[in-house]
Amino acid sequence: MSAPALLDVRHLRKTFPIRRGFRRTLLGEVRAVDDVSFTIAEGETLGLVGESGCGKTTTSRCILRAMTPTSGEILFRAADGRVVDLAPLSRAELRPLRPQIQMVFQDPFGSLNPRMTIFDNVGEPLWVNGLTNRRARLDRVASLLELTGLRPELMHRFPHAFSGGQRQRIGIARALATEPRLVVADEPVSALDVSVQAQVLNLLLELRNRLHLTFLFVAHDLAVVKHVSDRVAVMYVGQLVELATTEAIFGSPRHPYTAALMRSVPVPDPHAASGDVALAGEVANPAAPPSGCYFHPRCPFTIDACRREPPALREVAPGHMVRCHRAEELTLKGVG
Amino acid sequence: MTAPVLEVKDLRVHFFLDEGVVRAVDGVSFDVGPGQVVGIVGESGCGKSVTVRAILQIVEPPGRIVGGRILFTKDGAAAADLTALDAKGPVMRAIRGAEIALIPQEPMAAFSPVHTVGAQVIEALRLHQRQWRPEGAPLSRREARALTIELFRSVGISMPAERIDAYSWQLSGGLRQRAMIAMALSCKPRLLIADEPTTAIDVTTQAQVLNLLRDLQRRDGTAIVFITHDLGVIAQMAHHVVVMYLGRVMEQGAVADIFDAPKHPYTRALLKSIPSVRAAPRTLLPTIAGSIPHPLGRPRGCPFHPRCPDAIPGICANRVPALRPVGPGQHASCFLYHRDEADEP
Numbered sequence: 176m177s178a179p180a181l182l183d184v185r186h187l188r189k190t191f192p193i194r195r196g197f198r199r200t201l202l203g204e205v206r207a208v209d210d211v212s213f214t215i216a217e218g219e220t221l222g223l224v225g226e227s228g229c230g231k232t233t234t235s236r237c238i239l240r241a242m243t244p245t246s247g248e249i250l251f252r253a254a255d256g257r258v259v260d261l262a263p264l265s266r267a268e269l270r271p272l273r274p275q276i277q278m279v280f281q282d283p284f285g286s287l288n289p290r291m292t293i294f295d296n297v298g299e300p301l302w303v304n305g306l307t308n309r310r311a312r313l314d315r316v317a318s319l320l321e322l323t324g325l326r327p328e329l330m331h332r333f334p335h336a337f338s339g340g341q342r343q344r345i346g347i348a349r350a351l352a353t354e355p356r357l358v359v360a361d362e363p364v365s366a367l368d369v370s371v372q373a374q375v376l377n378l379l380l381e382l383r384n385r386l387h388l389t390f391l392f393v394a395h396d397l398a399v400v401k402h403v404s405d406r407v408a409v410m411y412v413g414q415l416v417e418l419a420t421t422e423a424i425f426g427s428p429r430h431p432y433t434a435a436l437m438r439s440v441p442v443p444d445p446h447a448a449s450g451d452v453a454l455a456g457e458v459a460n461p462a463a464p465p466s467g468c469y470f471h472p473r474c475p476f477t478i479d480a481c482r483r484e485p486p487a488l489r490e491v492a493p494g495h496m497v498r499c500h501r502a503e504e505l506t507l508k509g510v511g
Numbered sequence: 512m513t514a515p516v517l518e519v520k521d522l523r524v525h526f527f528l529d530e531g532v533v534r535a536v537d538g539v540s541f542d543v544g545p546g547q548v549v550g551i552v553g554e555s556g557c558g559k560s561v562t563v564r565a566i567l568q569i570v571e572p573p574g575r576i577v578g579g580r581i582l583f584t585k586d587g588a589a590a591a592d593l594t595a596l597d598a599k600g601p602v603m604r605a606i607r608g609a610e611i612a613l614i615p616q617e618p619m620a621a622f623s624p625v626h627t628v629g630a631q632v633i634e635a636l637r638l639h640q641r642q643w644r645p646e647g648a649p650l651s652r653r654e655a656r657a658l659t660i661e662l663f664r665s666v667g668i669s670m671p672a673e674r675i676d677a678y679s680w681q682l683s684g685g686l687r688q689r690a691m692i693a694m695a696l697s698c699k700p701r702l703l704i705a706d707e708p709t710t711a712i713d714v715t716t717q718a719q720v721l722n723l724l725r726d727l728q729r730r731d732g733t734a735i736v737f738i739t740h741d742l743g744v745i746a747q748m749a750h751h752v753v754v755m756y757l758g759r760v761m762e763q764g765a766v767a768d769i770f771d772a773p774k775h776p777y778t779r780a781l782l783k784s785i786p787s788v789r790a791a792p793r794t795l796l797p798t799i800a801g802s803i804p805h806p807l808g809r810p811r812g813c814p815f816h817p818r819c820p821d822a823i824p825g826i827c828a829n830r831v832p833a834l835r836p837v838g839p840g841q842h843a844s845c846f847l848y849h850r851d852e853a854d855e856p
Contacts (some may be wrong), residue, residue, distance in 0.1 A: 226713035227684075336803040350536060368554035368803060370818075373784035373796040380795060395713070400787035403793065421792040439718040440788050441743030445766040454715040457683050511789045 179212040180250065181389050182238065182357055187211045187247035187262075189233050193462060203458050205462045207233040209413035210242070212488070215357070217252075220383060220390040222421070223402030225438045226458055230413040235359045237262075238391065239278055240269055243491060251276070254356060261442035264414070271277040274353035281362040285335040287349075293320070297349045305352055319348040324378060326384065340371035344378065345417075351382070361393045376402055397440055401425060409433045412459045412469040415488055419495040426509045429497040431474050434507035476501055513666035514584055514703050515542040516734045517566070522579035524558070524565050534807045535561040535574065542835065543702065546732040550749030550766070552739060556803055558758040559738045566736070567607055568598040585610060585701065592799045598678045612700035616707040618687040622679035629675030632697055633657045639698040654810035662693040667723055685716035689723065696727065703728075703735045709744065721747060742785055746770055754778050757804065757814035760834055764841030774843040776821045813846070821847055 192201055193199065208230040215221045222232045237244040242259050247262040254275055261269070279299075280286035287296050292396055298312045304310050311419040317327035323344040334342055337510045344365060350358055363379070364372045380403055382388055394400050400407055400421075407424040417430040428434040435454045456473040459465055465472050471481040480500050488498040499505075536558040543549045551559045564570045566581055582590040583606065583643040596603045615621040622628060633655045640650040650658075656675070661670035667687045679687055688708060693705060705724065710715040726749065729736055737748050745752055745766070752769040754762045754777065762775040773779045783797040801818040804810060810817050816827035827844050833852065834844040846852065 196732070237515060250520065308841065338805075340802045369785055370554060370781060370799040371802055373786070373798040376786065377795045377798060380793065396786070398790070399715075399786045400791065401788055401792050402786045405793070425792070436714060437788055439714040441717075441721070441741065441744040441747045441748045442789070443770065443782065443785055443787065445718055445746045445770050447746070454718070459718065460715070 178361050179217065181217045181252050182215040182338055182391070183218075183248075183250040183258075184214070184234075184238065185212050185250065186249040187234065187237060187249065187349065188243060188245045189230075190245045191195050203462055206464070207461060208237065208411045209461075211247075211410070211413075211415050212417055213408055214413065215389055215391060217353050217356075217389055218383075218387045219405045220403055222400035222407040223391060223393045223410065224395060224400050225409060225410035226395060226436075227414075228458060228461065229410040230357075230461070231362055231395075232408050234277075234410070235262055235361050235391060238357075239359055240264070241275060249358070274300070275356045277350040277353060277358050279350045279358060279363045280362040282341050282366050283346055284366075286341055286346055288333050292331050293335055293337075293345055297330070297335065297345060297352055299317070300352045315352070316348075319352055319355060320345075322351065322382070323348040324374075331443035338371070339367050340374055344366060347378065347382070348401075350387075351388075355381065355388075356391050357391065359391045359393070362376050363392075363399070364399055365394065365396060372399075379403055393503055397437060400499075409436065414469060414498060416470065416498045418488075419492075423495050424509075428507050428509050429491055429495065429502045430470075430499050431476055431504070431505065431507060432470050433508065435473075438508075441483050467497075476505055513545055514590075515544050516547075516588070517543040517736070518580075518582040519562070519566070520580045520582070522562065522581065523562050523566060523573055523577045525577045526574040528573055528726070528807075531807050534758050534809065535806070536565065538579070539755070541753050541760065541763060543734050543736055545734055546728075546750045547751060548728060548735045548737055548751060549751045550737045550739065550745040550824075551753045552742060552745045553753060553755035554740055554803055555759065556806055557603045557755040559705055559755050562755075563613070563706055563736060563738060566593065566704065567611060567613060568593060568596065568603050569607075579755055579806075583611065583702070595729070597797070608635060608700075609698040611702045612695040612698065612703060612797055613765070614688075614691055614703065614705040614708045616685070617711050619679065619693040619711070621691060622687065624678060624680055626678075627676050628679050628682065628687075628694075629656065629659055629677075632662065632675075632690070632694045632808045635694055636697050643853050659693070659697070662697055663690065666690075666693045666696070666727070667719075669728065685719060688712060688716075688720050692720070692723065696731075698734075698849070699731070703733050705735060708737075708739075710739070715756055716745075742782065754781070756811060759814055759816045759831075760842075760844060761815065762837075762841070762843040762845075763834070764838070766838075768838060768841045772838070772841075774837045774841065774848065775845050776819045776847070777813075778817075778843075779813045780820070805833075813844070818834070823847070823850075 190206050191202040193203045195202050225231045236242045250258050251261050252258050256408050273490050278463050294316050297316045298461050301312050320327045325344050364375050404421050406420050411432050417433045458468050466481050468481045471477045486500045488496050491497050491502045522539045526533040553559045565576050576594050583593050584590045593674050636655045653725050660671045668674050711721050749766050752766050761777045780799045813826045813832050816822045825850040832844040832846050834842045835849050837843045837848045
């Protein structure tokens with residue numbers, strides 16, 4: 176990547192203690208995010224995929240500093256050109272940076288305040304950040320709604336009057352209100368119906384191209400991720416297992432988990448071959464992960480080394496990172 | 512073709528709310544042949560779940576079946592109209608769970624958290640024991656337990672003898688859904704209803720569960736009504752597809768016809784708008800304009816006409832098209848194929 180990194184996450188770790196009983200005795204810890212590193216260049220969209228419990232949401236929450244990471248650095252290039260590490264900052268120190276990192280939520284029904292009009296919902300971040308003139312705020316909200324494909328004259332209505340897709344547009348308008356440099360979208364279309372999902376995906380793509388936005392796009396649906404991302408990071412039990420350009424990940428995956436994940440997606444074509452179960456077993460328990468490679472109990476290509484030694488994330492081709500002992504020898508099938 | 516296991520004819524289920532009447536299912540007809548997998552696909556509010564709840568007679572008030580017939584054929588017997596039966600009567604209770612079984616969407620919510628999963632399967636077995644033993648002594652607890660362990664093994668639950676005493680919250684999502692499938696199959700139903708059985712679980716587990724269902728279906732020849740919003744799942748599972756929108760059937764036909772030659776503008780648009788792992792990255796998707804109307808604000812005429820790119824002015828907005836043949840075994844309710852129908856009085 177030649178463009179300077181807007182976000183540089185280094186060795187991010189987040190663990191949750193498991194406590195029990197009256198004394199809250201520490202029994203162990205869940206390694207929700209386990210040494211995750213990646214960068215996002217300015218104007219780039221990074222897709223973060225994985226199954227439930229893989230740590231993708233925890234990662235995004237740490238970046239937003241809705242959570243404090245256990246260790247690691249989150250280097251963010253602020254608007255004034257400074258590079259700040261978000262990880263150790265206090266609430267007060269984060270405050271001036273908050274407008275620059277915004278979030279689009281999964282549930283369009285839960286993420287808008289039902290007692291506030293659309294104008295108040297979208298305008299609140301503006302007001303908080305010093306735009307106290309109501310007339311100016313009205314103009315700004317109107318242009319934001321227009322930008323996201325909504326009629327500005329509807330801004331004095333309440334969220335219940337809008338459908339799921341429209342609410343998600345409102346959520347996007349609110350996220351864009353402060354002109355963020357980084358937008359974290361956590362499963363922004365998974366709660367929407369198919370016919371509406373495509374509209375919102377297209378909107379995100381258009382906004383990205385028009386406003387040169389930078390996205391961290393968290394999703395479990397590979398097809399959705401493929402439609403918006405420049406690069407894709409795949410997580411499994413708290414670790415990054417593969418990171419490459421969208422074309423490389425889908426065309427020639429190097430990690431057996433990535434390949435299996437892709438084959439598991441049912442293809443909307445009745446003539447497509449079906450019947451091969453891509454993966455046996457269940458996702459490992461992040462509180463008691465297996466020895467060696469976390470994926471080895473489910474991996475069809477396990478060798479002795481996989482059981483003993485945890486593989487490191489390494490670069491097997493320019494820009495293509497894989498956490499697998501056998502990345503070079505395996506030929507895995509992608510979906511093109 | 513032999514007589515269908517289930518015939519749904521012009522089913523209408525309405526919900527009588529204070530704000531007005533929601534016509535959740537408004538004239539739905541389809542057949543399920545023996546050993547056939549019929550997929551019902553549609554977006555939220557299309558009435559797919561209400562349709563199967565009506566088949567099981569578990570529509571909750573203020574919902575009520577207001578019209579149509581649901582003919583269910585038992586082995587060798589004459590077809591019985593389920594809508595004519597008392598929902599709480601002994602006949603319906605003998606059918607529900609035993610002849611027609613349900614795999615619900617959320618296995619977490621479907622299992623009781625204070626009873627072991629084994630106990631719940633054993634309860635179902637003993638309740639419907641006549642399925643296993645038409646005459647003779649009733650099924651003892653010990654026999655039922657042995658049968659349950661066997662069932663758990665057949666749905667791929669490892670260590671079934673231990674898992675039978677587990678509570679549902681101790682099992683992972685995939686195992687829970689397998690236990691649910693074991694329970695649904697415990698009484699050897701003639702018809703299995705799977706209501707979004709894989710929506711709540713992850714893709715890799717979904718692939719396992721779908722495979723299991725496909726294998727069991729081939730082995731036992733059970734007829735399945737499979738409900739989903741995921742066209743990928745439908746393509747992999749169903750023989751016959753019913754596409755629903757706002758309580759009506761838009762199109763139905765063999766799975767290959769629906770995917771290769773969709774006739775109804777809604778089916779066509781829906782198929783084009785799904786993101787695919789095989790598509791080129793970062794391309795705009797064809798979309799369907801607008802959004803699904805509010806249940807109380809159903810459009811007049813064809814329910815899809817306000818979003819339809821091919822709507823015929825003056826016709827689609829005023830008249831409701833009937834489901835008519837558009838090809839061998841394929842039906843669509845659209846005036847594009849039946850202009851003459853629009854001119855009828």
